[in-house]
Amino acid sequence: MPRTPAALALCLALAAVAVPLSASPAAADSSACTHHFSGPQICIRLEGRGARNSVTGIWTNPPEEIASRPVSLLRNGRHVDTATAVRSGKALTHTWPSGDTGSGTELCVRFRGSQRLACQTTH
Template identity: 70%
Template sequence: MRAGRAAGAPAVLVMALAGGALAAATAPAAADSSACTHDFSGPQICIRLDGQGATNSVTGIWTNPPAGMASRSVSLYLRGRLDSTATATRSGKALIHTWPSRNLGSGTKVCVKFRGSARSACQTTG
C-alpha cells in the first residue's frame, strides 16, 4: 500500500507544479496580478494590481532599496503618461505605496517608476 502512495506522490507533485505554471501564464491583470523587473543587479521594482478587469488599486514596490532609505517618490503612469506621484514609505525591507482602487480602463498599460531608478514595472489591466 505504501509503495502505491509513494509512486502516486510524484505524479501529484507534477500535476500541482503544472497547474501553478499554467496559472502563472494567464493574461496579465486578470485579477490580483504583479510583475517585477528581472535584472537583480540593481533596483528591483514591482507593480501589483489588485482588483478585477478595469477596476484596480495599484501598488508600487521597491523590494531592495538601500538600507537607510525611509521613503522615495514613486510615479504612476497610465498609457505612457504620468498620472500621479506619491511618496512610498518603508515597510520592512521594501518601499511601498498603494493608489486607491479606481477604474483604469480595460487594456490599460499601468507602470510605476521610483525616483532615482531608470527601471519601471508595468502591467496591463484586463
C-alpha cells in the first residue's frame, strides 16, 4: 500500500490507464459519407456493438427551405424501410432503432430526390 501522497497519486494514475486497456472493446460506432463536392452530401452512421446497431441517415447540406424528406434504408441492396428525416440544425436526420443488423451486412441510406447512397458494412 502506498505510504506517501506522491506514491498514492502514481498508483491512481497507473490504475486509470490500466482500466481502459483491460476493458472490453468499444462500441462499433462508424460512419461513412458520399464523396461528391457538389449536390447532396449523404451520410450513414452505425451505433452499437457487434451485430446490433442503430442506423442514422443524414443529409448534411439540404437546401434551407427543406424541413423534411423521405429517407430509405437498404440492407444488402434490398429496401428495408422508408421513414421521414427531419431537420436537426443544418442537417436532415432519421435514426432507426437498434436492431440485429448482422455481421458483414452492407447497410445504405438514400434520400428521396438523390441517387447517391451512403453505405457502411457491419463487422
